[in-house]
Amino acid sequence: MRNEYASKVIARNRVGALIRVFATKPETVAYQVDSALHSLDKLRSLSIDGKPIFSRIDFLISNDNRFDDSDCGLTAGVLRERIKTDYAGVPVSVLDVRNGDIYCMLLDYGVVNQMEDRVSYSLVVSHGVSEYITQENVEALIAAMYCKARVAGLAISEIGSLVAKGRIANTFALWHNKSLMTVGGFDLRAAKPERAHLHLHEKVTGSSSEKSAHYGSPEVEYVLAGCEEIIPLVRFLKFFGPSAAVVQPERAYEWRTGAEGKDTDAHLRQLAKLATKEVRQTHMAALEGVTPDILERSIIDLHSSICNPVPVEM
Numbered sequence: 001m002r003n004e005y006a007s008k009v010i011a012r013n014r015v016g017a018l019i020r021v022f023a024t025k026p027e028t029v030a031y032q033v034d035s036a037l038h039s040l041d042k043l044r045s046l047s048i049d050g051k052p053i054f055s056r057i058d059f060l061i062s063n064d065n066r067f068d069d070s071d072c073g074l075t076a077g078v079l080r081e082r083i084k085t086d087y088a089g090v091p092v093s094v095l096d097v098r099n100g101d102i103y104c105m106l107l108d109y110g111v112v113n114q115m116e117d118r119v120s121y122s123l124v125v126s127h128g129v130s131e132y133i134t135q136e137n138v139e140a141l142i143a144a145m146y147c148k149a150r151v152a153g154l155a156i157s158e159i160g161s162l163v164a165k166g167r168i169a170n171t172f173a174l175w176h177n178k179s180l181m182t183v184g185g186f187d188l189r190a191a192k193p194e195r196a197h198l199h200l201h202e203k204v205t206g207s208s209s210e211k212s213a214h215y216g217s218p219e220v221e222y223v224l225a226g227c228e229e230i231i232p233l234v235r236f237l238k239f240f241g242p243s244a245a246v247v248q249p250e251r252a253y254e255w256r257t258g259a260e261g262k263d264t265d266a267h268l269r270q271l272a273k274l275a276t277k278e279v280r281q282t283h284m285a286a287l288e289g290v291t292p293d294i295l296e297r298s299i300i301d302l303h304s305s306i307c308n309p310v311p312v313e314m
Contacts, residue, residue, distance in 0.1 A: 003048070005143035009121075010048045014055040015142065015174075016119040017043050018110040019127050020102060021079065022062040022071040028263040029074050032127075035256060037082060039130035044090055046138055053138060056119055057092040060110045062102040066194045069102040069269075101192035103228045107170070108185040115177050121145060122177055124170040128270075129156055131253035132172055141174040144245035147302055150179040150236055152245035157252040158274060166244050166295030167281055168229050179243075183235035189287055190228040198223065204283075206275030211268070214259065220272035227277065230284035230292060237298040238288075244298040 009015075019039055023032040036059055046053040061076045062069055076096040083092055095113065097106050107124060114122050123141070125133065137154055144152035153168030163169055180186075193201040202224040212218035236243050258266035278292075285292040 003139055003143070005146035006139040007048050009142050009146050010051060010053060013120040014118050015053055015121045015123065016056040016058065016114040016117075017054050017123045017125060018058050018060055018107065018114070019125055020060045020062060020106060021075060021127065022069060022102070023075045023263070024070070024072055024265055026072050026074055028258070028266070029072065029078055031258065031262045032075060032266075033078050033082060035130070036079060036127045037086075039125065039127040039133060040083075040087065040090070040092060042130050042133035044092075046133070046135055048139065053142070054123075055091060056114055056117055057090075058110055058113065059092070059094045060106050061094060061096045062106055063096050063098050064100055066196070067101050067192050068195055068198070069192060101225075103226045104186040104188050104191040107228065111175070111177050111180060111185065115181070120177060121174055123174045124172075126171045128256045128258075129171055129253070130256075132156055132249055134250065136250045137172075137247065140247040141245075144247065144300075144302055145174065145176060147245070147300065148243065149245035149300055149302075150176040150240060150243040151233065152247055154247050154249055156249060156255065158255055159277065160248075162278065162281070164246055165293070166233065166246070166298045167292055168233060168244055168246075170229055173229065179236065179240065180232055183232050183239060185232065186228040187231040187287075190225060190231060190284055192225045193223060201225070204276045204279050206272070206279070208271045208275040211271045211275075215268070220268075220275045222272040222276040222280070224280060224283055226273065227280040227284045230281050230295075231288055233295055233298065234285060234288040234290055237295065242298050242300045244295070245300055245302055247302075 021036045023029040063071045080094045141152040152174045154172035155163040206220045207218040257270040281292045
């Protein structure tokens with residue numbers, strides 16, 4: 001049944017994918033580019049009824065050096081050259097974004113670009129979890145849109161307990177773009193602060209057993225930013241009612257984080273993000289005057305007889 005619903009969505013709508021990419025040091029460019037292109041291989045392998053699922057795929061290169069999570073300036077060129085050589089004719093673009101943070105402005109820019117190209121739904125996916133880009137997982141997300149979902153998230157294992165509570169994560173999430181932009185997109189209150197202001201911005205701490213195993217101490221610290229999904233999710237519930245779908249993956253896969261020396265900075269950043277995610281989600285929900293627990297009310301039951309599969313309309 002999922003395939004039938006996904007097929008109906010694809011027949012009437014264009015679906016895009018957005019993948020954020022950056023390498024902070026020249027020596028990590030090759031790792032990040034290889035990982036990004038692996039996600040491209042997975043995305044372009046998917047089709048429904050003989051039609052490619054993704055009409056447009058955009059790599060968003062974070063390249064504003066006012067921010068920490070910014071590229072060293074080489075990744076866009078290397079990625080474009082690899083695509084020109086190995087992916088001629090594939091509907092993929094490399095967008096070198098030189099203004100804005102990686103959490104909010106980068107994604108808002110990507111979504112708006114895809115909307116201008118008549119893309120109704122955009123999949124935001126981390127290239128580190130590209131093994132989860134499977135026919136079954138992606139079809140399930142798209143099928144959820146036929147059941148009045150405005151956002152659908154994949155509950156990958158490391159964050160599955162939070163996603164299961166309606167806290168959809170842009171690690172792997174499909175958004176109805178018109179709904180997302182109607183509630184203001186990814187609110188800049190969740191944006192990463194500029195380097196010049198980092199010393200003034202609140203930090204949060206956490207503990208990571210994986211960090212302890214790899215680096216000898218469990219303590220992590222992360223700026224109180226990100227979790228950009230929470231504010232639009234709260235607004236979805238407020239204005240549209242239950243409209244979030246949670247999809248369980250067909251199996252668990254590896255989340256590639258640059259461990260084992262491939263990109264140590266990226267690995268440490270990832271561990272700090274995970275260990276502080278819940279407290280940052282709580283902060284972002286508080287900006288809307290609620291706790292993140294309210295998002296459990298936003299989950300729609302995809303298996304219920306009241307699903308009434310009709311594509312969402314504004």
